Amino acid sequence: MPYNTFGIDVKARLLVEYDTVDELREVLKVHRGERILHIGQGSNLLFTKDFDGVLLHSRMCRARFLDDETVEAQNGLRLDDLIAQLTDMNYCGLEKLSLIPGEVGASAVQNVGAYGGEAKDAILSVRVLDIQTLEERVMSNAECRFGYRDSIFKHELKDRVIVLSVVYHVEKGYARAKREEIIRTRLAKLPEVGKVGSAGSFFMNPFVPEEQANALLKLFPDMPHFDSPQGVKIPAAWLIEQCGWKGKTLGGAQVWHKQPLVIVNAEGKATPEDIVNLAKQVSDSVFDKFNIRINPEVNYI
Ligand code: EPU
Numbered sequence: 001m002p003y004n005t006f007g008i009d010v011k012a013r014l015l016v017e018y019d020t021v022d023e024l025r026e027v028l029k030v031h032r033g034e035r036i037l038h039i040g041q042g043s044n045l046l047f048t049k050d051f052d053g054v055l056l057h058s059r060m061c062r063a064r065f066l067d068d069e070t071v072e073a074q075n076g077l078r079l080d081d082l083i084a085q086l087t088d089m090n091y092c093g094l095e096k097l098s099l100i101p102g103e104v105g106a107s108a109v110q111n112v113g114a115y116g117g118e119a120k121d122a123i124l125s126v127r128v129l130d131i132q133t134l135e136e137r138v139m140s141n142a143e144c145r146f147g148y149r150d151s152i153f154k155h156e157l158k159d160r161v162i163v164l165s166v167v168y169h170v171e172k173g174y175a176r177a178k179r180e181e182i183i184r185t186r187l188a189k190l191p192e193v194g195k196v197g198s199a200g201s202f203f204m205n206p207f208v209p210e211e212q213a214n215a216l217l218k219l220f221p222d223m224p225h226f227d228s229p230q231g232v233k234i235p236a237a238w239l240i241e242q243c244g245w246k247g248k249t250l251g252g253a254q255v256w257h258k259q260p261l262v263i264v265n266a267e268g269k270a271t272p273e274d275i276v277n278l279a280k281q282v283s284d285s286v287f288d289k290f291n292i293r294i295n296p297e298v299n300y301i
Pocket of ligand 1: 113114115116189190199200201202203204205224235236237238239241258259260261297
């Protein structure tokens with residue numbers, strides 16, 4: 001299955017790719033009642049076994065300007081291709097998200113983010129298809145209930161709608177230098193998608209109550225911490241490094257030596273169990289040492 005960036009050897013019963021919304025409607029009618037999973041580039045998924053359902057993937061990958069400051073991109077366009085095109089045309093607004101793997105549709109579901117920017121900062125609205133009624137509707141940014149790597153599409157609307165396109169706010173402006181800087185930083189720290197199997201950050205950064213952060217700071221004065229409305233954010237990378245996991249291997253799975261938030265399929269031979277086991281051991285040891293539970297950002301299928 002080429003659509004999993006972990007490079008794990010799993011199979012799906014059926015993969016259907018569609019080129020138009022009408023085709024998608026037909027596919028949904030034919031496979032009504034079956035298990036359906038709409039994927040993007042598969043860069044945030046961990047298939048723990050063969051998938052006995054229908055995988056859907058969009059080949060709709062156009063973008064068009066609705067006006068000077070609004071661009072609508074179809075779900076199957078790679079986010080980084082969109083950003084590259086916008087940068088070339090001298091538009092800015094999305095460049096902090098440069099090189100994040102994944103497609104436009106998933107970027108809204110997951111509210112991807114990096115270097116102080118999140119997809120939600122630029123998203124004006126999202127067009128979705130209701131899987132039951134097959135009707136389209138447009139949801140405003142507020143209706144999407146975006147949070148840290150989170151949205152309504154991961155909760156109430158999970159398995160109920162498919163994101164068809166996303167409308168972003170962009171501005172005329174030079175973004176090439178920023179984009180290049182971000183690409184350099186990412187390439188220096190993160191395993192390159194397509195070369196080393198991974199799903200980017202495996203865990204989300206945890207938020208803890210202020211009292212817990214203060215108590216931990218007495219024990220670990222060097223602990224990085226960032227105040228936020230959700231609580232104090234502690235970098236999971238730091239917690240994992242303190243537990244001695246950086247660069248450690250278990251079976252074919254490895255904690256990335258440059259950024260321990262990432263688990264990689266070191267030599268392309270990892271089984272799903274290797275990755276699940278390593279992730280569990282990492283998470284358990286962080287819990288034992290800090291009493292903080294770190295949760296996967298990656299979706300287990
Ligand atoms: N750190 C360590 N050891 C390390 C690396 C980092 O202790 O080896 C600590 C440092 O204190 C550092 C802090 O972790 O200041 C934050 O590290 P970094 O800037 O690399 O960011 P992150 O919080 O670990 C998040 C995103 C990344 C995104 C970066 C850059 C999540 C789950 N991950 O990582 O997103 O690229 O910020 O903004 O929020 C992804 O989601 O797949 C992803 C790669």
